[in-house]
């Protein structure tokens with residue numbers, strides 16, 4: 001479903017992603033972990049075509065996207081939903097309009113049909129009846145859920161999540177994890193989740209990949225990652241899970 005081959009990306013002269021290779025199978029959830037500045041968000045932006053690699057190829061559902069024109073890329077993006085780190089809702093629009101925004105822009109559906117889809121998606125994320133609320137009336141966790149409802153409005157085959165639990169308390173964060181798992185089960189989506197939160201990573205991942213200074217130094221099932229012999233991986237997962245004074 002997603003295949004990344006020999007990707008290199010630099011900003012100015014600084015190499016940020018160094019020969020990245022991996023595949024994500026249909027219906028699989030791959031979690032990408034790694035320290036600040038290791039290149040996780042850059043990788044997500046490459047996958048959605050917001051950035052272009054200097055070298056390498058990115059296949060989405062068999063189509064190589066790294067050199068596509070914007071119009072063609074837009075078509076590929078219709079199959080992809082993105083949940084942004086800070087939810088990225090339009091503050092001046094109601095929850096319903098935020099969720100229906102893409103449908104309004106890119107589909108020929110009537111207002112009534114869009115309203116029905118919006119209600120259905122809000123229901124899926126546990127926010128039934130919130131369509132007329134404004135974003136500033138919602139908590140951080142609710143905003144994340146609206147962002148997820150918006151991402152699934154088009155019934156994408158692929159969902160990308162950038163730090164879905166950042167800024168949330170542990171209980172709300174666990175609820176978002178549960179939703180990510182539900183999306184996979186109910187919608188059969190293929191997902192890539194970038195997170196710092198190891199508890200969340202072990203819970204939602206089919207496989208975990210670790211970026212370290214722009215290189216993918218490990219990829220495997222949660223058990224394989226737990227049993228890694230690479231000190232950089234072990235340090236990251238231990239430090240992320242338990243910090244003692």
Ligand SMILES: Nc1ncnc2c1ncn2[C@@H]1O[C@H](COP(=O)(O)OP(=O)(O)OP(=O)(O)O)[C@@H](O)[C@H]1O
Pocket residue numbers: 011012016034035036037038039040041042043
């Ligand atoms: N548009 C840009 N121009 C120049 N440098 C950039 C740009 N975007 C990212 N970088 C640099 O690339 C490196 C990787 O950034 P990236 O945001 O991918 O890291 P990250 O792993 O997502 O970090 P974090 O966990 O802190 O969000 C950083 O050193 C950052 O400063």
